[in-house]
Amino acid sequence: MxxxxxxxxxxKYNGKAVVDHLNLAIEEGExxxxxGPNGAGKSTTIHMLTxxxxxxxxxxxxxxxxxxxxxxxxxxxxxxxxxxxxxxxxMSARDNIVFFAxxxxxRGKALEAGVDEALELVGxxxxxxxxxxxxxxxxxxRLNIACAIAHRPRLIIMDEPTxxxxxxxxxxxxxxxxxxxxxGSTIIYTSxxxxxxxxxxxxxxxxxxxxxxxxxxxxxxxxxxxxxxxLTVTISLSPDSEVDAAIGELLEHPRIKQxxxxxxALQILLPSADGSLQDILxxxxxxxxxxxxxxxxxxxxxxxxxxxxxxxxxD
Amino acid sequence: xMWNIAVNELRRQLQMISILVVTFIVPLLLIFLLGSSLxxxxxxxxxxxxxxxxxxxxxxxxxxxxxxxxxxxxxADDVRQWIEPIAYAxxxxxxxxxxxxxxxxxxxxxxxxxDDVLNGRQASWEMIMGNDYAxxxxxxxxxxxxxxxxxxxQALALTAEHTGSxxxxxxxxxxxxxxxxxxxxxxxxxxxxVEVNPMQDQPNPTAMQYYxxxxxxxxxxxxxxxxxxxxxxxxxxxxxxxIMAAPVRPYSYMSGKLIGQSLIAVCQAIFMIALSHxxxxxxxxxxxxxxVIVCLLLIVSSMALGSVIIAYVREEKSIKxxxxxxxxxxxxxSGGFFPISEVQATVGPFTLSHWAMQSMxxxxxxxxxxxxxxxxxxxxxxxxxxFLLAVWSFRKVVNYA
Numbered sequence: 086m087x088x089x090x091x092x093x094x095x096x097k098y099n100g101k102a103v104v105d106h107l108n109l110a111i112e113e114g115e116x117x118x119x120x121g122p123n124g125a126g127k128s129t130t131i132h133m134l135t136x137x138x139x140x141x142x143x144x145x146x147x148x149x150x151x152x153x154x155x156x157x158x159x160x161x162x163x164x165x166x167x168x169x170x171x172x173x174x175x176m177s178a179r180d181n182i183v184f185f186a187x188x189x190x191x192r193g194k195a196l197e198a199g200v201d202e203a204l205e206l207v208g209x210x211x212x213x214x215x216x217x218x219x220x221x222x223x224x225x226x227r228l229n230i231a232c233a234i235a236h237r238p239r240l241i242i243m244d245e246p247t248x249x250x251x252x253x254x255x256x257x258x259x260x261x262x263x264x265x266x267x268x269g270s271t272i273i274y275t276s277x278x279x280x281x282x283x284x285x286x287x288x289x290x291x292x293x294x295x296x297x298x299x300x301x302x303x304x305x306x307x308x309x310x311x312x313x314x315x316l317t318v319t320i321s322l323s324p325d326s327e328v329d330a331a332i333g334e335l336l337e338h339p340r341i342k343q344x345x346x347x348x349x350a351l352q353i354l355l356p357s358a359d360g361s362l363q364d365i366l367x368x369x370x371x372x373x374x375x376x377x378x379x380x381x382x383x384x385x386x387x388x389x390x391x392x393x394x395x396x397x398x399x400d
Numbered sequence: 401x402m403w404n405i406a407v408n409e410l411r412r413q414l415q416m417i418s419i420l421v422v423t424f425i426v427p428l429l430l431i432f433l434l435g436s437s438l439x440x441x442x443x444x445x446x447x448x449x450x451x452x453x454x455x456x457x458x459x460x461x462x463x464x465x466x467x468x469x470x471x472x473x474x475x476a477d478d479v480r481q482w483i484e485p486i487a488y489a490x491x492x493x494x495x496x497x498x499x500x501x502x503x504x505x506x507x508x509x510x511x512x513x514x515d516d517v518l519n520g521r522q523a524s525w526e527m528i529m530g531n532d533y534a535x536x537x538x539x540x541x542x543x544x545x546x547x548x549x550x551x552x553x554q555a556l557a558l559t560a561e562h563t564g565s566x567x568x569x570x571x572x573x574x575x576x577x578x579x580x581x582x583x584x585x586x587x588x589x590x591x592x593x594v595e596v597n598p599m600q601d602q603p604n605p606t607a608m609q610y611y612x613x614x615x616x617x618x619x620x621x622x623x624x625x626x627x628x629x630x631x632x633x634x635x636x637x638x639x640x641x642x643i644m645a646a647p648v649r650p651y652s653y654m655s656g657k658l659i660g661q662s663l664i665a666v667c668q669a670i671f672m673i674a675l676s677h678x679x680x681x682x683x684x685x686x687x688x689x690x691x692v693i694v695c696l697l698l699i700v701s702s703m704a705l706g707s708v709i710i711a712y713v714r715e716e717k718s719i720k721x722x723x724x725x726x727x728x729x730x731x732x733x734s735g736g737f738f739p740i741s742e743v744q745a746t747v748g749p750f751t752l753s754h755w756a757m758q759s760m761x762x763x764x765x766x767x768x769x770x771x772x773x774x775x776x777x778x779x780x781x782x783x784x785x786x787f788l789l790a791v792w793s794f795r796k797v798v799n800y801a
Binding site: 135136158160161167169171172174184185189190 | 643
């Protein structure tokens with residue numbers, strides 16, 4: 086059964102489509118990784134899904150309920166972890182969770198149990214009485230999550246929940262996501278950290294320019310689309326004009342799909358590096374570019390994303 | 401949902417010590433400071449109190465015929481009820497003692513006083529005012545009464561001179577009438593000061609009453625600013641985002657905010673009214689119901705003003721600046737800082753503070769419903785218009801996009 090069904094959804098700002106006829110289905114029990122460069126339409130899609138923004142065209146249903154026609158019922162089923170910290174600094178961790186849980190109608194023992202569970206899950210039980218002002222960035226992020234899950238939502242949407250935190254807190258959050266999923270919640274997870282999405286997602290969708298350009302399990306995507314190798318060539322300092330000319334010539338090569346310079350490393354995407362190494366070295370030497378090292382990566386989400394969008398995820 | 405948001409609003413505000421101090425302690429301090437420092441300005445009614453004799457330093461340099469009469473005058477019970485005269489030889493010493501607060505008043509009678517009176521020249525004595533407005537008034541009245549006696553006797557003497565009675569033989573010349581005219585004029589001038597009504601046709605409260613009203617009105621108006629800043633803070637810390645993603649209708653959110661802030665304003669009003677009564681003896685009048693209505697109209701106006709401003713202004717500094725300008729300007733124009741009759745009468749009626757202050761002052765003075773209603777109705781009208789503007793701006797306030 087589909088937990089989320091997005092049908093032909095359009096969102097326009099001043100006549101310009103930010104989300105353009107988007108179709109997507111997320112099954113119950115999945116951890117769905119939603120990827121896309123900045124401006125791809127991910128946040129707009131999430132805001133429409135949670136009823137925060139009106140839909141210009143099409144419809145979204147959550148758990149079989151239309152967001153357009155019954156937004157409050159949909160909101161009851163969702164827990165949103167916003168990208169920005171959305172907590173009251175002057176209230177204790179517990180009071181924050183209680184306040185937001187009450188907005189979902191939780192009262193009495195259900196409220197107490199939900200709040201305790203949420204604190205336990207994010208590892209803040211022993212800091213329940215403390216105010217977030219005394220928390221580290223990671224602890225605030227964990228509290229941000231706890232505020233969204235005390236009412237035991239069927240769908241949890243996490244919009245970049247690990248931005249700017251320490252590895253310990255990141256691992257804790259990723260573990261929490263898995264636990265929530267095991268407890269029965271469907272999760273939509275967006276992140277700029279590809280490795281996080283690879284680590285926890287059961288299914289991945291890639292958005293670009295308001296459209297879903299790829300969707301499936303990681304294995305499916307790599308099988309169907311991601312046949313490209315990523316070749317990283319570390320070069321010595323060379324004149325910019327020569328490097329630009331070399332990149333231009335590389336892109337004219339029939340087998341090379343992408344070529345770009347990241348600091349002193351050339352990132353090259355091609356179906357298989359085996360037959361083209363000679364050509365690449367020839368072009369670089371022709372432009373008097375000294376090669377320091379080569380590195381070849383097997384297809385992964387990062388190369389897949391780059392192959393599909395022509396951009397790095399963090400661009 | 402609405403009550404959850406309201407209670408949360410109340411709790412968050414009341415948890416902050418700085419807000420508690422600004423909301424509850426500062427207004428009382430302002431009432432005390434303004435009320436006590438400006439009570440002697442002559443603009444307000446002096447509170448009635450039982451007369452207690454105060455020390456008045458008398459420097460009697462006159463050795464003439466009127467000196468003995470003056471000494472006798474000072475022994476009268478009616479005088480002793482007000483003044484405890486103490487003789488001094490040096491004017492400077494009296495001034496020093498008054499400055500130190502050891503004397504309440506000073507009177508210097510020059511050596512030529514009797515001679516001037518008897519020879520019909522302009523006679524004068526010097527009154528040195530003390531620190532207490534009421535004592536000064538009492539002293540001026542007492543010593544003015546003595547001059548009245550002298551003048552009456554002179555008038556009788558003048559009449560007797562024309563009729564050839566014994567008074568004329570005592571040598572009081574016709575020109576002594578100058579003192580009578582002069583002193584009478586002086587009495588009128590002093591009386592004129594006492595009788596000046598700072599609010600003309602308006603109620604005549606004490607300074608404490610007046611400033612209790614003006615500070616209460618000013619602080620009630622500031623609650624609208626608290627509402628606007630609270631909504632802005634929700635937007636800036638993204639809690640508005642989270643609340644709107646929960647099953648909360650926009651009007652529940654707004655109602656919760658309004659109720660929470662209004663409850664704080666109600667607590668503030670009760671606190672200020674009760675504490676000003678207990679600590680400073682401010683009489684708020686008998687009609688508590690009418691006072692409650694005026695306070696509620698003021699809170700509605702203030703909240704509506706806050707809602708309209710947050711719909712269009714999105715920066716804390718701008719919100720604070722705009723509110724400060726509006727509230728301080730309205731308070732000043734309506735005479736909230738210092739009564740200025742002309743400004744109050746001409747520009748005052750264009751302000752919210754004017755109608756709120758005048759309504760409360762009339763309630764304080766037990767002015768009767770018809771008189772009070774004359775001021776409450778315009779206040780209700782302004783509150784209604786502001787409320788409609790707030791309803792019209794509502795969508796803009798809760799628009800997530």
